[in-house]
Amino acid sequence: MSTLYLLHKPYRMLSQFTDKQGRATLADVIDVPGVYAAGRLDYDSEGLLLLSDDGSLIHRIAHPRHKQPKTYWVQLEGYIDDEAISALKNGIILKDGPTKPAKARRIEPPTIAQQDPRIDPKRHPTTSWLELTINEGRNRQVRRMTAHVGFPTLRLVRAAIGPWQLGNLAPGKWRKEILHAPRPTKATKRSSTPRHRHSK
DSSP states (O other), X not given: OEEEEEEEXXXXXXXXXXXXXXXXXXXXXXXXXXXXXXSXXXXXXXXXXXXXXXXXXXXXHHOGGGOOOEEEEEEEXXXXXXXXXXXXXXXXXXXXXXXXXXXXXXXXXXXXXXXXSOOOTTTOOOEEEEEEEESOOOTTHHHHHHHHTXXXXXXXXXXXXXXXXXXXXXXXXXXXXXXXXXXXXXXXXXXXXXXXXXXX
């Protein structure tokens, strides 16, 4: 049995618990001893971050070998066209190599809290939203992908990691799940799928 914490990391917060420069950290929003983040989310990105005190679970979630798909809601400069969406789906060439095919679709603005500070409509009069799911995690990959196809990212919200969803969590809020599954062995690692339920 393992405990997993699902946190909505706010905009302009580090995915760590300390910072010598005095920036906002996870310690400002979650006071649970001994937990660490499974992966990271950039300072200027927001959304779902998973934490646990179980090192084995963190490894299973964060290690690239396990290829947990990550879904993002992306607010873009301009109205993204079908050609750009098709390019993202098929894979594009970045400086560090080609991206894998992704799932991409235009969406209506999601029901989430406004970013603080808000995006200035005078500077960005036309924007659109994209839902993008990738199976890799290069540095600032989503931002580089959308810029490559001509639509720079204005706001980036991670909506899901594998089976775990951001749901209606407000920025800075978290919820706990108890996972009931045996730790995978070499023989069962590929086939075992953790079951999870909400713990109020």
